[in-house]
């Protein structure tokens with residue numbers, strides 16, 4: 001039988017098998033000689049030991065599409081990063097760091113601004129332009145008014161998505177609308193308690209249907225840049241690629257150089273000033289890191 005590991009606790013793996021339920025498994029298979037440890041998100045072959053008690057052994061880990069470090073999970077198709085359009089105001093620097101981290105791990109990211117009910121058209125337009133000009137898909141939702149939920153559902157369908165965002169943006173509210181238990185008053189509370197206990201930051205997947213999973217990560221308030229040279233940073237700003245060929249100097253950092261295609265695009269409002277300012281800040285950060 002084939003399934004997917006959704007949780008791992010103290011040597012036990014909880015394996016989701018479509019139409020059959022969740023099996024508590026131990027890793028006993030021949031793969032143990034191959035020095036691979038099962039990860040949440042792994043697709044595996046299991047041997048059922050007890051159908052009544054739903055117990056089994058993991059026999060084989062199927063090839064991984066990818067393996068993330070933060071969060072520690074395998075076979076992630078995409079990341080959905082949720083910020084609030086307001087309350088709290090989006091921290092663009094944090095958002096850009098998250099997008100860099102995902103690109104570094106080769107995971108495509110989608111940006112969602114929740115609480116769209118709290119801002120006007122102008123503000124929404126600015127948010128959309130900032131990230132669409134950077135080639136990221138942008139979604140708007142209101143968990144409070146249940147707007148934009150269908151689009152999220154379609155985005156998630158048939159995929160495994162890591163869902164992340166800072167505290168207070170409405171991540172739980174959105175997930176509760178998406179999950180099968182949604183509508184149950186206790187869903188909200190029990191999830192919160194569950195999360196509160198998660199001090200060790202184990203990854204866990206939730207099945208939305210037989211082939212749709214989300215990995216709900218704890219809220220974050222800071223993100224370290226992945227280890228890279230400052231010269232590489234530009235490659236993590238997808239919107240730069242189109243304009244770099246117009247830079248006069250090879251290896252242009254797009255900061256002080258004359259004849260810079262990226263800065264020209266900025267002047268012409270083809271690149272977002274918010275994104276460009278973050279680029280400069282992060283560039284300085286990488287530069288400083290190298291001094292020590």
Ligand SMILES: Nc1nc2c(ncn2[C@@H]2O[C@H](COP(=O)(O)OP(=O)(O)OP(=O)(O)O)[C@@H](O)[C@H]2O)c(=O)[nH]1
Pocket residue numbers: 114115116117118141142143144145165166167168169170171172173174218219
């Ligand atoms: N106006 C408005 N309020 C919202 C919306 N979504 C969530 N809220 C409110 O924002 C607050 C935070 O929502 P949560 O769903 O708990 O946020 P969270 O991101 O899960 O926060 P953590 O649990 O701290 O990670 C709550 O008071 C929600 O009622 C929305 O779309 N519009």
Ligand SMILES: [Zn+2]
Pocket residue numbers: 244247248252253254255257259260261262263
């Ligand atoms: Zn340049």
